[in-house]
Amino acid sequence: xxxxxxxxxxxxxxxxxxxxxxxxxxxxxxxxxxxxxxxxxxxxxxxxxxxxxxxxxxxxxxxxxxxxxxxxxxxxxxxxxxxxxxxxxxxxxxxxxxxxxxxxxxxxxxxxxxxxxxxxxxxxxxxxxxxxxxxxxxxxxxxxxxxxxxxxxxxxxxxxxxxxxxxxxxxxxxxxxxxxxxxxxxxxxxxxxxxxxxxxxxxxxxxxxxxxxxxxxxxxxxxxxxxxxxxxxxxxxxxxxxxxxxxxxxxxxxxxxxxxxxxxxxxxxxxxxxxxxxxxxxxxxxxxxxxxxxxxxxxxxxxxxxxxxxxxxxxxxxxxxxxxxxxxxxxxxxxxxxxxxxxxxxxxxxxxxxxxxxxxxxxxxxxxxxxxxxxxxxxxxxxxxxxxxxxxxxxxxxxxxxxxxxxxxxxxxxxxxxxxxxxxxxxxxxxxxxxxx
Numbered sequence: 001x002x003x004x005x006x007x008x009x010x011x012x013x014x015x016x017x018x019x020x021x022x023x024x025x026x027x028x029x030x031x032x033x034x035x036x037x038x039x040x041x042x043x044x045x046x047x048x049x050x051x052x053x054x055x056x057x058x059x060x061x062x063x064x065x066x067x068x069x070x071x072x073x074x075x076x077x078x079x080x081x082x083x084x085x086x087x088x089x090x091x092x093x094x095x096x097x098x099x100x101x102x103x104x105x106x107x108x109x110x111x112x113x114x115x116x117x118x119x120x121x122x123x124x125x126x127x128x129x130x131x132x133x134x135x136x137x138x139x140x141x142x143x144x145x146x147x148x149x150x151x152x153x154x155x156x157x158x159x160x161x162x163x164x165x166x167x168x169x170x171x172x173x174x175x176x177x178x179x180x181x182x183x184x185x186x187x188x189x190x191x192x193x194x195x196x197x198x199x200x201x202x203x204x205x206x207x208x209x210x211x212x213x214x215x216x217x218x219x220x221x222x223x224x225x226x227x228x229x230x231x232x233x234x235x236x237x238x239x240x241x242x243x244x245x246x247x248x249x250x251x252x253x254x255x256x257x258x259x260x261x262x263x264x265x266x267x268x269x270x271x272x273x274x275x276x277x278x279x280x281x282x283x284x285x286x287x288x289x290x291x292x293x294x295x296x297x298x299x300x301x302x303x304x305x306x307x308x309x310x311x312x313x314x315x316x317x318x319x320x321x322x323x324x325x326x327x328x329x330x331x332x333x334x335x336x337x338x339x340x341x342x343x344x345x346x347x348x349x350x351x352x353x354x355x356x357x358x359x360x361x362x363x364x365x366x367x368x369x370x371x372x373x374x375x376x377x378x379x380x381x382x383x384x385x386x387x388x389x390x391x392x393x394x395x396x397x398x399x400x401x402x403x404x405x406x407x408x409x410x411x412x413x414x415x416x417x418x419x420x421x422x423x424x425x426x427x428x429x430x431x432x433x434x435x436x437x
Contacts, residue, residue: 251380
């Protein structure tokens with residue numbers, strides 16, 4: 001078969017044949033250089049969605065995506081390097097806390113993050129709510145900052161895995177996003193293009209995640225693990241709960257406020273617990289720490305200000321106002337309207353429609369429906385209650401931060417509508433369903 005004829009490659013996949021490495025590479029190369037049209041690439045993606053990709057095809061696709069652009073190396077730092085990624089959720093501020101915490105424990109975190117889309121938040125949007133902070137860091141700036149203070153969080157370079165960006169936009173436009181092999185190749189191509197000693201991956205499962213069930217999330221986690229193995233890279237992958245917001249803050253500046261509270265040792269709960277779990281696993285793999293010792297060291301670094309000081313240095317190194325560490329609410333942009341959320345019924349929270357809360361925050365301006373949408377860093381939602389909590393009528397459970405009273409009232413109704421109440425004992429979802437390695 002002539003691998004230079006992309007129509008035959010699409011036809012082969014359409015008919016259920018497994019593609020070889022050369023065919024996959026030729027197709028991705030042709031789409032990247034413009035010789036393959038969006039129409040034919042759309043047919044290819046639909047064939048992949050319907051027929052699936054086996055492990056060999058998924059690895060070949062990942063390699064081809066990586067080969068479409070540059071790779072980033074962080075060599076000679078004298079400490080192990082770690083990259084951490086989440087598949088996206090609601091009130092997921094783990095990276096904001098994990099990066100400085102891991103640096104405080106003796107690891108180097110070089111993190112290329114993304115922006116929010118749909119109901120999920122983006123780490124870059126959250127950091128950019130800090131006045132002056134820049135995330136457009138060159139690879140050399142990232143490397144220098146990591147060498148000096150141990151952590152840096154920046155935007156993905158346009159030359160890093162450009163084929164993935166092109167294909168993702170097409171997948172979004174052609175209803176071909178929900179394919180586990182395509183998702184795995186997209187996620188891992190960006191992780192494998194940055195050469196770190198360890199990849200920590202957080203695959204979310206639940207009402208606020210793209211993978212709505214634990215089995216689907218586990219399938220994605222296994223596909224990502226296999227890609228890391230095929231590339232010869234060390235990875236640890238957790239399947240974690242997103243049947244309720246991880247933290248309390250669903251916004252951008254609000255997320256930073258919560259992250260600073262966790263870094264000060266003032267805020268406890270599932271967000272802090274998951275950060276510690278990832279720090280523990282990272283220290284265990286890269287530094288040879290005993291798990292209990294690593295967990296205790298992580299807890300101590302959050303309580304004694306060590307991790308907070310790394311966050312201050314990271315903010316300052318990226319041009320941000322370091323006063324955010326001392327007075328986050330006074331430093332960050334604030335919404336003009338703040339309306340309390342009060343429970344209207346008596347009962348125990350049995351379930352939370354987490355995606356609805358994320359979308360409600362997005363409708364205030366904290367998120368994007370389209371990539372071109374502009375973020376309002378000040379607005380968002382804070383929800384303190386979790387599954388299993390008992391509510392009384394009139395009880396304060398959070399607040400909406402908005403530009404207008406009408407927007408705030410709509411968001412309050414949406415949050416209350418996302419809470420299911422009942423009576424009797426409730427099973428609280430496990431924070432971490434499983435770890436893969």
